[in-house]
Amino acid sequence: MATMTVKMSREEPAVSYASRYSLPAEPKENDTKSNLCSGPVILLSHGDPTGFKPFWRSVGDKCKVTIDSCDFMSYLTDTGTVCWFLEKELEEAIRQLHRTVGNAVTDDRHILVGTGSTQLYHAALYALTSPGGPEPVNVVSAVPYYSSYPEETNFLCSALYKWAGDAYTFDKEGPYIELVTMPNNPDGQVRGPTVNRNDGKLIHDLAYYWPQYTPITAQADYDIMLFTFSKSMGHAGSRIGWAVVKDKDVAIKMTKYIELNSIGVSRESQHRAAKILGAVSDSSQCIGANFFEYGKSLMAERWTKIREVISRSRLFSLPKYMEEYCQFSGEDTEPHPAFAWLKCNNDIEDLEIFLRRYKIMGRGGSLFGSDPKHVRVSMLGDEETFNLFLERLSSIQDTITNSNGNGIKFDELERKQIR
Ligand SMILES: Cc1ncc(COP(=O)(O)O)c(C=O)c1O
Structure with a gap:
């Protein structure tokens, strides 16, 4: 399966007309210097719903449409x-x-x-x-x-x-x-x-x-x-x-x-x-209920995985959701939103900039009228990108938690450029 990782090559101008859907600029020299992780850029700033592709691929010909050259001319x-x-x-x-x-x-x-x-x-x-x-x-x-x-x-x-x-x-x-x-x-x-x-x-x-x-x-x-x-x-x-x-x-x-x-x-x-x-x-x-079942189990699995990673340290937190009765499925169901609204709990002031240093591209809280301690990350992308994100998040947590065990704060970590 194609991965949604990207090679970055462009600088954004001071006044940017870059599309929200174009590739992000290469992190600046100072940003890359302090990377704890190497590897590709992980693009999670857009809600591009490619995670549902395996389902539609499995449907095969059932939803195929044929359009003749004389169709829909008016x-x-x-x-x-x-x-x-x-x-x-x-x-x-x-x-x-x-x-x-x-x-x-x-x-x-x-x-x-x-x-x-x-x-x-x-x-x-x-x-x-x-x-x-x-x-x-x-x-x-x-x-x-x-x-x-x-x-x-x-x-x-x-x-x-x-x-x-x-x-x-x-x-x-x-x-x-x-x-x-x-x-x-x-x-x-x-x-x-x-x-x-x-x-x-x-x-x-x-x-x-x-x-x-x-x-x-x-x-x-x-x-x-x-x-x-x-x-x-x-x-x-x-x-x-x-x-x-x-x-x-x-x-x-x-x-x-x-x-x-x-x-x-x-x-x-x-x-x-x-x-x-x-x-x-x-x-x-035979694809109707299956589509929503597929979507729900995909989202539920991703939420279980991300919560498991986050729970290993106190560095990040996620909103909690109440179970409610779903009239469609006929069972009590927890929400599994399309985005994770990630919050950092320590002295990191701008989580978007912080994650960017590890080549994780989310969308910062200020753009949502909220505070920069939040970042929105897409839960809808392809599987490979999502798993890579969890791996990298996990190693960030390990590194920061281990260093904090020595009483080092995040800004000191940055100065020491721990890799
Ligand atoms: C809340 C909300 N409304 C509208 C849209 C835009 O949807 P569309 O792709 O149909 O233009 C989005 C897309 O991310 C969205 O998140």
Whole structure:
């Protein structure tokens, strides 16, 4: 299996337009000098869901799609629904999947498709605001929030809306939009809205409300719910997301945004997504329950392994989660989030920088509005990378714990450049 380790060769400019999805810069001379570990760079800063690949490989031909050169030539589909570019087969597969899993109400709701749920997020911001207001509407989310929200919200310096940070400390008057990510990226907690005022509008980002990550405790039924093919099935490359929307006018405005932004959504991608979602819902195809079982056991195994490594020292800690009854599996289940929200417990001030020295690339707490003692590491990558990460984490712990046994603190360790 191909490993997700990378050879680094680029320096980031002072003002960086580097993509979040491009390779990280080579650690600077000072960084590499103090490495306790040699070996490849371990990239865990993105939630690239390649860990599910062995399952899809095992499915073989069952989800194969064939597209002829004359297929999908028109911009138009003929659904007759609000979202004029949504393929009928995808709409049916989405509704059926939610009925099978029991994670969201879709009856009498509008289904919209987007190029990833990222595009639908922008569409929702557009739909929930109107031109001519005295100032842009504030957009908030409770810390720690998904790190892309601030950048995505402010990217075009919109006059309609602007990022206003942490929902816990938000005290400005006037209309606002609150993003509720449930379960949360980065820390996997299940939370409701925080501000709770009458002049607020909510967007529920349910990217991870699937049985492999969290117990399904109820059918979600919110005004705007965003889902993604990336995290539900692991097919991030198809760039398919969908929204379940209660209000027709909001659905029309969101559709208008996508019409102006990209004149619809790839019909080939929709066709493939429909095939895969349909197969997962269809018990006669024998892959449905299996996919979520596979995903859940993969995530559970990884969480057991990482907790075991962390428990060997007091250097790092992880959030604890409560078991709850999962209506989909019919058993009490512990959450196994897509990310580990790792915290360091000693005098290391910036855990992202610290781990970088050992060529472990996570995403630092500050990007999530939280403190730099936290780092988010992906639990979704391929097996080889994940195991390499655990090995390296374990040797960092051993080295630091042994040195601390001699009464040496982390900054002294750095000065002594212990290898
Ligand atoms: C909470 C959350 N929302 C949305 C997205 C974006 O999903 P998509 O790949 O469908 O654009 C992600 C991706 O990591 C996410 O973590």
